[in-house]
Each structure stands twice: as structure tokens, then as C-alpha cells.
Amino acid sequence: MPLHPDRLFPAEPAKRDIARLLYGHVRDLPIVSPHGHTDPTWYAEDMPFPDPATLFVKPDHYIFRMLYSQGIALEALGVPRPDGTPVETDGRKIWRLFADNYHLFRGTPSRLWFEHSLETVFGIGERLGADNADRLYDRISEQLADPSMRPRALYERFNIEAISTTDAATDALAAHEAILASGWKGRVVPAYRPDAVVDASRTGFHTAVEELLGLAETPATFAGYLEAHRRRRTYFKARGATSTDHGHPTALTANLSQADAAALFDRVMKPEVDARDAELFRAQMLTEMARMSIEDGLVMQIHPGSFRNHNPQLFETFGFDKGADIPTRTDYVRDLKPLLDLFGNDPRLTLILFTLDETTYGRELAPLAGHYPALRLGPAWWFFDSPDGMRRFRELTTETAGFYNTVGFNDDTRAFCSIPARHDMARRIDCAYLAELVSDHRLEEDEAYEVAHDLAYNLAKKAYRL
Amino acid sequence: MPLHPDRLFPAEPAKRDIARLLYGHVRDLPIVSPHGHTDPTWYAEDMPFPDPATLFVKPDHYIFRMLYSQGIALEALGVPRPDGTPVETDGRKIWRLFADNYHLFRGTPSRLWFEHSLETVFGIGERLGADNADRLYDRISEQLADPSMRPRALYERFNIEAISTTDAATDALAAHEAILASGWKGRVVPAYRPDAVVDASRTGFHTAVEELLGLAETPATFAGYLEAHRRRRTYFKARGATSTDHGHPTALTANLSQADAAALFDRVMKPEVDARDAELFRAQMLTEMARMSIEDGLVMQIHPGSFRNHNPQLFETFGFDKGADIPTRTDYVRDLKPLLDLFGNDPRLTLILFTLDETTYGRELAPLAGHYPALRLGPAWWFFDSPDGMRRFRELTTETAGFYNTVGFNDDTRAFCSIPARHDMARRIDCAYLAELVSDHRLEEDEAYEVAHDLAYNLAKKAYRL
Amino acid sequence: MPLHPDRLFPAEPAKRDIARLLYGHVRDLPIVSPHGHTDPTWYAEDMPFPDPATLFVKPDHYIFRMLYSQGIALEALGVPRPDGTPVETDGRKIWRLFADNYHLFRGTPSRLWFEHSLETVFGIGERLGADNADRLYDRISEQLADPSMRPRALYERFNIEAISTTDAATDALAAHEAILASGWKGRVVPAYRPDAVVDASRTGFHTAVEELLGLAETPATFAGYLEAHRRRRTYFKARGATSTDHGHPTALTANLSQADAAALFDRVMKPEVDARDAELFRAQMLTEMARMSIEDGLVMQIHPGSFRNHNPQLFETFGFDKGADIPTRTDYVRDLKPLLDLFGNDPRLTLILFTLDETTYGRELAPLAGHYPALRLGPAWWFFDSPDGMRRFRELTTETAGFYNTVGFNDDTRAFCSIPARHDMARRIDCAYLAELVSDHRLEEDEAYEVAHDLAYNLAKKAYRL
Known part of the structure; x- marks a missing residue:
């Protein structure tokens, strides 16, 4: 299906024109x-991407979770098994x-992202199906060999101004x-x-x-541990980092005395860790x-609320990030x-807050961000990074938090x-939302242009200090 | 109000045309x-339905709960009292x-279902009111006496291919x-x-x-009790059943050892049952x-989350299913x-999951069904089996679970x-939703036809193995 | 931006016409x-309102919370500090x-209310900005001095038929x-x-x-305390009250024996109050x-679910009602x-129920109000008293509770x-919702007129016995 220029815009002609x-x-x-x-090694080494399956299927948990949900084995999709059991390599x-x-x-965003990539990167405006699978496979394979398809060339072609990776605290950042x-x-x-x-x-x-203490050359005390974080953050900052990221099961925070925190650190450093101690330490x-x-x-991000590795059989066989992470309240x-x-x-x-629990947009997040100066x-995010999900985000946060307590888009x-594809989707949905506000006279058109520009570009730069 | 051919379709002309x-x-x-x-005795005995009040008012808790909420006594609506106190019979x-x-x-779906029935079954395209109540009563009464209004004739006229009833485990299934x-x-x-x-x-x-153990001729042990279930399920299957149904207060499941489960069974079989034991046994x-x-x-259905008989005065006077069941988280x-x-x-x-807590559609149910092969x-359901409720169901589940982890409609x-009336409403709302996707270029029209057919017919047949 | 006659109406022409x-x-x-x-002293004394900042900025927590969230000090906005530290007075x-x-x-309702006030009260159809701030300040200031801008004149010009204030139980109601x-x-x-x-x-x-017991001249026992409430309620009723209002952290109710309640009263009357006792007493x-x-x-209202004074620094400096009240489940x-x-x-x-937790509209409140005769x-409310918030209220309650278990608008x-401005917004959104129902043939136009009138006027009068 060739990309329609009006995709994701309102059908009503007056609104569509504004959008x-x-x-x-x-x-x-x-x-x-x-x-x-x-x-980051993609950009460092600038090697070609391998075949279409490795590009589009094997690493994308949005794709393989859906196939798995209908009974297709992950092995048949080439998802690797850490124990070395062979999986499909063809x-x-x-x-x-x-x-x-x-x-x-x-009806899924995966479909829209995939087709946007097919058409804009590979010039393929056809719908994938059993009948053209081989032909498209060959066509993509052929193009992947071309220098114009290497990571740096694509980075430039995609008109990326800055991109952040996500890196373990102990990463040497060699790439x-x-x-x-x-x-x-x-x-x-x-990050x-x-x-x-x-x-x-x-x-x-x-x-x-x-490993962290070794890299930072600090002692195995709470003070040494905190100092190690400080040094690693400085190390990251020197290599361009502007943010930190924290993926926790809950949004729980604590304010212990430094003595209590030090005692807690000593407890969690023992071999057996109590689950409540681990939660309190986080x-x-x-x-x-x-x-x-x-x-x-450094700008701080909290991504809470995912019940990771919900499926123990799958986790034992395939490890982390295999589509069995489920949102919770x-x-x-x-x-x-x-x-x-x-x-x-x-x-x-x-402090930038994310959620997998949409009920908190209007009830908690917008009121908090619409009050606290530190919050954005x-x-x-994730399951909600989709046309309807992004629309609900705006509808449920704007009336209380406005646009300027939000931070633009994250892919x-x-x-x-x-x-x-993802940035284009976000821009279209935001423009469709603004067109709605303009068409029912909640916002004037000149303001909508300014907001659209802020949402697509300025807010992310500013919030992330890029 | 005569049924409008475009009811429940989008007002925007281009979308409406697709719908x-x-x-x-x-x-x-x-x-x-x-x-x-x-x-099932309706179909077995094929007796005429009695008067209009008995057809439309007395048995329909959607109807009498609304009237009750505005101060109308259930006695005046002919809802029977188990203690034999006389209620209105006229x-x-x-x-x-x-x-x-x-x-x-x-603004309620009850209204739409009622008017659909009036017009398509009785040929009455007028709005009910004080002025025409008697006339319509007579007209419906007269028609009910006609053989074409008997259950089997209506079943055929409704173009029903298969219908499931819901039956106690101990039911002899005589009908x-x-x-x-x-x-x-x-x-x-x-079922x-x-x-x-x-x-x-x-x-x-x-x-x-x-009674169950007696019917199955198994001993009063946990093993005997499980065997009794197996035998009754076989009995149901032999009479056409393809599914089981479980209406529980919560979705809690457990995985006890068979020894612990047997000990639990022995405890709940004693006269005094601890509430936590009852929950764990469920x-x-x-x-x-x-x-x-x-x-x-047998396909398994879980219907959790109803706080049954919330109103003790009403429950004591009128018993179960009198409109005082309230959804919970x-x-x-x-x-x-x-x-x-x-x-x-x-x-x-x-395993087919239902909910009365719409917040779980996007946060829990779609991510679970979009991952686990066993889930659909x-x-x-129930309060949400309505135009806006069905629309929200699609908007909140499709982007993560797609269409093919859903199972069509249940009336x-x-x-x-x-x-x-209910199937027609579901078909209209699904077509309206698909028209939305087509009109904003998320789906192509040929695919929408296929999906519409699947949602209206194929998915239910396949999921329920009918 | 001059007020558009079609603001907040659907863009689709057929729907807009009905709206x-x-x-x-x-x-x-x-x-x-x-x-x-x-x-109430406004109406009693009928003194002119002071300058534009005192009218629009200083007392409106919707306005100053948003400014505060972007780092603007409350002192600079003239919000008074109870400790007497000077704040901006210019x-x-x-x-x-x-x-x-x-x-x-x-994108916020504050913007819409403010502009409606500017245009309809002060005749200013311009958008406020840095360029015209001084000019508009002068123009409003000048008009505020005019007798037509005094509270009683505005009450009449606003076509108010009755208005309720909210008053402490111990208030003498002198005004x-x-x-x-x-x-x-x-x-x-x-109230x-x-x-x-x-x-x-x-x-x-x-x-x-x-103070309450002193005013009512009753003893410091639970019976005396209850009698004091009765006498104060009578006192309020004699001065026109038709309702009571209860802003509680949760919706918890209890049904203690009078002996247990009396013992609880004695406990909470001691200097140190246990938090659970306080909750149970409420x-x-x-x-x-x-x-x-x-x-x-007297009609009873419950407004639960606000976590008051979430921000302790702000509370210590500025006291209650400073924008740091956050909704909870x-x-x-x-x-x-x-x-x-x-x-x-x-x-x-x-008993009229409000909520700050929109997830309860469909799951709890509509099913409860659609059953219990005492509930409406x-x-x-509050963060949701906004175009999208009011639309969601109708979409999530009407199908289960209908229109007649709701009570019109509260500003x-x-x-x-x-x-x-607020009543106009509510009338527009309700008409837009009704236009939706009419345009997809869920409601006939003659009925929509009746419902619109009920929502805008009759239901509030009837429910509040005004």
C-alpha cells in the first residue's frame, strides 16, 4: 500500500486541511x-545491515510477539537461544x-512503521504477502549491499540531528x-x-x-558506591551524555537518612537479597x-511499570526482552x-516521567507535571506509541499540563x-490533534504552527539539553 | 423512531460511505x-412467549435497574419475590x-436494542410513550400469539447458525x-x-x-471431585458443548501441589468455609x-470482576441478578x-478473557493476548456491550493485540x-471502526472487508470451535 | 481571539448544525x-473588584499552578504568604x-474561560500577550471602577437564578x-x-x-456533637441552604454501632489522633x-479523592489550595x-457523587447510580471540568446511567x-454530545432538545431542590 499523503489525518475535510x-x-x-x-557500533563501524529478516523481524519484539501470540515458535523466527540450541538461520x-x-x-503501528520503512528507505510501495515475499526479499537484500544503506548514510538521509543510545553504567563507551x-x-x-x-x-x-566500583576505583561502601556513580556520570557526560534513564518495576522513591541508606547498601551487597530491601534500595x-x-x-528519566519477563518458560529459553513484558498499574x-x-x-x-498505565495521564501525571517545576x-511509550495511544496522551494531558510540560517525541x-516512520507518525498525530483544537476554536492557527514546531523539534532539544 | 439505515455509522460522509x-x-x-x-426449554418446547411485559421488562435487568434507580419499585415492574409476596401481574x-x-x-443501548426488536420483529417503527403504550401493547400481544413468533421460528428468522446456552455443571441437559x-x-x-x-x-x-459427585458417581475426595468434573464435561461435550464458562469475583488463579489442593478441598468441604480458602479454591x-x-x-472463558449482589436489601427481597452487580478493578x-x-x-x-474494568484493555489484556498463544x-461485556463501549474496546486493544487475538461478538x-439487535450493533460498530482505519489510511479497503467478515462470523466460529 | 460562535462544536457540518x-x-x-x-461578602457588600491581577491571577489556582510548573515563583504572582513575607503587590x-x-x-480550559470573560464582561476580543498587556490592564482597570462591574450587577447580567456558596459548619453566615x-x-x-x-x-x-459545640450549645459527647450538627444544619437551612458538601480523601463510609461511634468520638477528641481513627471517624x-x-x-455531596497539599515546601510557605492537590485512585x-x-x-x-478518578465513571459510578435510587x-469535576473531560464524562456514564441520574452542571x-464561561462551555459540550447521538441516530432531535434543556437547567434545580 503506497503511503497516502493524508494518512493519520482527520477525515473531515476542514480539519484535514488544517492538519x-x-x-x-x-x-x-x-x-x-x-x-x-x-x-552505537552501527555508527562507529558503519557496516552494512545483513538480510531483511535480520533487519525487520529477528530483533523487533513488536513483530515477533504478535506472531508468537498466534502460535508461531520463536525458533522459527530466528530468535536466538542463549543455550546455543540452533534456531532458523535462513x-x-x-x-x-x-x-x-x-x-x-x-490495525497495529508495527504495520505502519514497516510500510513507511519499505517505501521511504527501499522504494517499495507494495503490501507484503505470500505472493511477493520472495521478490521483496531479493529487492531489499540487493539494496542493503549498497553503500547508501550503511548506518551513517542512513543517519544523514533520515536528517537526524542528534540521537541518544542507552548504555549500561559500566559500559566503556568505546563505540x-x-x-x-x-x-x-x-x-x-x-545515556x-x-x-x-x-x-x-x-x-x-x-x-x-x-565492576562499577572497579571502573571508578572507589571502595565498596555506600559512599564509595555513590562516588562511583558520580564518576561514571562524569565519564558519560564527557562523551556527550545529557541524560540518565531508569527502568524500574514501580515509581517508588525513598528518602532515607544517609546512615540508613548505607546500612541498606550493606544488606543488598550480601549474597541473599530480601525483595523488600531490593525495592527500597531502588x-x-x-x-x-x-x-x-x-x-x-543530566536530565533524569523514569520508565516505571513494566512487569518484566512475565512468561518464565520463554524467559528460560530466550532470555530478556522477548515480548513477555506486561504493563502494570x-x-x-x-x-x-x-x-x-x-x-x-x-x-x-x-525529571521526565513515562508510563505504561494510561489511567495515570489525567489522574496523576498531568496534575503533577502541571504543578512541580522539576517534572515533565x-x-x-511502548504499547502506547501508536496513533490512538498518542492521541489519548494529548487528550488526557493537555487540558491540565498544557503542551509545555511535555518534551516532544522519543522513538x-x-x-x-x-x-x-515513528517521528513522522508522531508529527502527524500531533498535527491532527492541533487541527482538532483549531477547528473547534480552542486554539488559533498561528499558535498551532508554533506548537507543532515545538512538539516536533524544540521541546525535545530543550528538555534534553541537546 | 424508525430504524435509520445509517445508525451508528460515522457522520462524516466519506467514512460513512465506507462503513x-x-x-x-x-x-x-x-x-x-x-x-x-x-x-433451552424455549427451543425444546417451542411455546409462545407470553405478554409484552414478560418479554421485554420483567426479565431484563438492564431495563428494570434503570427504572429502579429512579425510584420505581421492582414489585410494580412484576419482578417476582422468592418469598411469594405478590407483585404486579398485570x-x-x-x-x-x-x-x-x-x-x-x-442514550442507552437498551433503548436501541428495544427499538430494533420492535421494528424488526413486530414491525413497529414508533417510539414508545404514554400516548401509544396501550396500542403497542395490544399489537405486540396479538402477534405473540402467532406461530411465526414461537422460539424455533424466530431462531430461523434471526438466521442463527448456532447458539450456546449457559448451564450448571449439575444440569441434566434435558432440554x-x-x-x-x-x-x-x-x-x-x-456450556x-x-x-x-x-x-x-x-x-x-x-x-x-x-449433587455433582452423585451424578458422576465419584468419591468425595479431591481426586473424585476432579474426576466428577471430567465426567460432567464429557457429558456436556456429548450434548454439543464446546466451551466452559467461569464467573469469578477476581481473575485469581493458583498452582498448588495436588496434595495442598486436596487438603484445601477437604477444608472447603467442611460446613464453615474461610473466605480466603474459598478464594484460593476458586x-x-x-x-x-x-x-x-x-x-x-473445551474452550475456557473467564468472566471476572463483578461484585455480585451489592445491595443486600434488594438481594434479600428479590435474590440474584437484580441489577445490583457492580464492576470492580x-x-x-x-x-x-x-x-x-x-x-x-x-x-x-x-482461554478467552472478559473484563468489566476497561482500564485493563490497553494496560493488561491486549499485551497479554498479544503475547500468550493460549489467550484470546x-x-x-455487559455494561460495555454498547456503541461507545465496543468502540473503546477496539481502540484500546487493536494496536497491541490486533484483530486476530479477539473472538468476534457474544450477545x-x-x-x-x-x-x-445486539449482533447488528456489533457489526455496525466494527464496520464504523474499520471505516475509520480505512479513511485515515491505516488499512486498505480490501483488507477491511476481510476483517469485517472475520469479526462478524469467522472468529467466533473458530475460537469457540463451533 | 474573538469568541467564535461555533467554538467547541463538532467540525463535521451536519453534526455542527444540530449542535x-x-x-x-x-x-x-x-x-x-x-x-x-x-x-458571599461580594454580594453582601457589593464593592468593586480591585485590579485585573487580583481578579484573574492571584486567586486562581488553575492559573498560578501552570505558571509555577514552569518555574515562576508564586511570590512574583502576588500569592500571599501567611508568614507575612512580602510578595509582589504591583x-x-x-x-x-x-x-x-x-x-x-x-489547549487548557483556563484559556477558554479567561477569553470568554475578557470578551463578554470587558468587551476585549484580543489575545493577551506581551505586546498588549499594559493596554488591556488599563482597559480592564478602568471598567472595574464602573458600577456595572459590581458583584450584584454582574450577578444580574450573568442571568444567575441561584448560586450556592460553600461555608464552614461554624460560619455565622453573616453575609x-x-x-x-x-x-x-x-x-x-x-452550603x-x-x-x-x-x-x-x-x-x-x-x-x-x-466552636461547633459552643455555637450549638450542646455537650462534648458524641450525642451532643451529632445534635450540634443537626442544629447547625437547621441554621443553614433557615438561611437558604439546600445541600451539604463533604471533601474527603477517600469515599470510605462506615456503619458503626452508636456505642462504637461514641467511643471513637471520644478517642478523636483526645489531643493525639491515630490516623486510622481519623479515617474511620470521617x-x-x-x-x-x-x-x-x-x-x-438537605442534598448530600461527596467530593473524594484529592491528595491535598502534596507539596510540603509550598504548603509551609503558602498554605492550603495552592495547586498542589493531586487526584488519587x-x-x-x-x-x-x-x-x-x-x-x-x-x-x-x-447523594451526589463526584470523582477525580475518571476510571470510575464507567466501572463504578455509572453502574452504582444506574441502580441505587439515592445516588446521582x-x-x-476540577481537572476534568474541561471540554475533553466533560465529553468523556458523558461518553463513559450515559450508556449505563442515562442522563437522568446526572445533575446538570456545577461551576x-x-x-x-x-x-x-463555564456554564457556556458545559452547555456547548453537552449539545455537541447530543448532536453526536442525533447524527448517528441514537436519539431523535425532539428528544435532544428536551435533554439539552434538562442538562442546562432543570436537572440542577431538581437535584439540588432549588
């Missing part, structure tokens, strides 16, 4: 991508399986250093993601903390991270209070080719 | 009704009371046997609803379990039922985990004449 | 304002700060008495708000109860208030049960000039 005009002014703005999961077979089940994606050293003009910055050294309930926590560390952000200026009002009591009024802090709202993706 | 075309292709498809509460008086208060139903023996071509199948022998907090639980039995479904192929992510840990990846199981989503009704 | 027609029939109906926070400077940041209000004595034809009635003498967790509770007192309402006919189904078990079926009681639903404001 078109607004979109025309933001369509070609550079992409600022302040939160995502692309691999990209063409995987691609055919995807093509045969393409109808499952009707980022290589990019900086290469003289290439692309801006690829790291400090310390979950592995903060969440004592995770396998590998103690090893990760030891909570305290969000507060510590906010304190450090006030010192060093989140309580921001009580959970964030300890942190906000300390730092909520401090304009030096920018991240865009619709949040590891699917490189989908980056322009 | 009309899509609907035109599914309007006349046979009705598959895989979950409902019609009385159908005409009841009908007049309904007609006098007909304005209360403005179903009579239907099968009669040679009538209608397909009326039972296995074991709540009364599973929920130890209910009055009559112990008697019901004794939870364990959902898991046992799933295990049996994998063995015998439900947590599927944690509650279903024990069952899903065991069987969520088993493609032999089809039932349609918008879920005991109001026989409303069956075509 | 226009419906609105034309209700636009000029008198305003019935059964719940609000205007100051109205013009405050006004300029508002004007410079006017873009923050894009109300003065209004009654003055012979002015305006109807300004008090009985006993929170300060019911919520034992509040600072000042004991002093307030002593709960019991809601039930007592309902009992008294059945006796004296509310459970009506379990919390209201003790009260409903006693009085839910009593048609003499009218208040309109969309709930202390911003006098915004009263017509």
Missing part, C-alpha cells in the same frame, strides 16, 4: 531522538513466515569514543542507564556493582540520582512523593529504519 | 452466538410504567437432549458453568458438590479447568500468572428478541 | 449554580508576567443574612461544609469542634450526615457500601467572571 498545513511546516524538520536503543524462510502472517498486523574520534559529523550520545547496578533483585547485580537510588542530576545537570502520587518532597521545586532538575511528561527504538 | 459498504457485506451473515443465557400496567419512563433510556431428539435443525449447545460447585463462598455450595479450580480443557478441548497480570506459567504457551488451550480477548443475553 | 440548533435553545437559560466557592507586574507566559495555557436583609432579589444560598469539624487529621480540628460521619439528610432534606464500590447498605434504597436521600452523579469556582 495538512501544520504538518507541511514540520515534516522536514531534523529528527532529535533523545531516547532510543540503536546500537532469512528467507523467516521472511516468508512473516509475509504469510502479515494480516495479523492489521561512542570511536565515533567522536572518527571526525564524522553525526551526533550520537550515550546513563544504571539499572543493573541499582536493582539488587537482578541476577548479576553483585558482579555489576563490583527507591532510594532514584532519589540519589535526582540529587546527582541537580549537581551535574502505577501510583505516581504516593511513590514519587519522597523524591518530590526534596527536589520537586528545584528548577535545576528535569515523556511521550506515549525509543532499536529498529533503525523505523526512526523516521 | 455502509463494509456493513453491506456482513449484515446478512448468519448469527453465531457462542455465549448467552437464553433458556402486564399492561407494567408496560405502561415502562412507557411512562421511556425517556430514562435515552438440550429434547432438542437433539426432535430432529429440529437448530443448533443449541450447552459448562461450574461456579456453583467451585465457589465455596456461595450458599448451597456443599449441596451442589454432593483460583486453583481455574487452573484445574484449564488443565482439563487441554485434555478435552481487576488485576490480570498478577492474578493469571500461576495459570499462564503452566499453560499460557500451550496452543491446545484457548472476549468482546466488550450474552437472555432477551431473545434482542439477539439480532 | 448549533440545540445550543440556540439553551444558550440564554438562567444559570443555576448549585455548587461553588464565590465569596498588579501590573503580575499581569505582565501572566501575559508573557500566556502560551502555556494553549448571607445581610443579603437576605438587604431586599436584593439575588438568591445566594449557603453546609463540615470537613473542619469532621476530619480529625486536620490541624485545628479540636478547636473547630469546640467514614462514620458520612453515614451520619446521610441519616440527617433523610431527616432534614478511588474505590466507590467497597467504600460506599456501608452507607448504601443503610440508605441506598431510600428515595428521600439524594455530579458533573466532571465550582471562586473566579466570579468565569461563571458564565
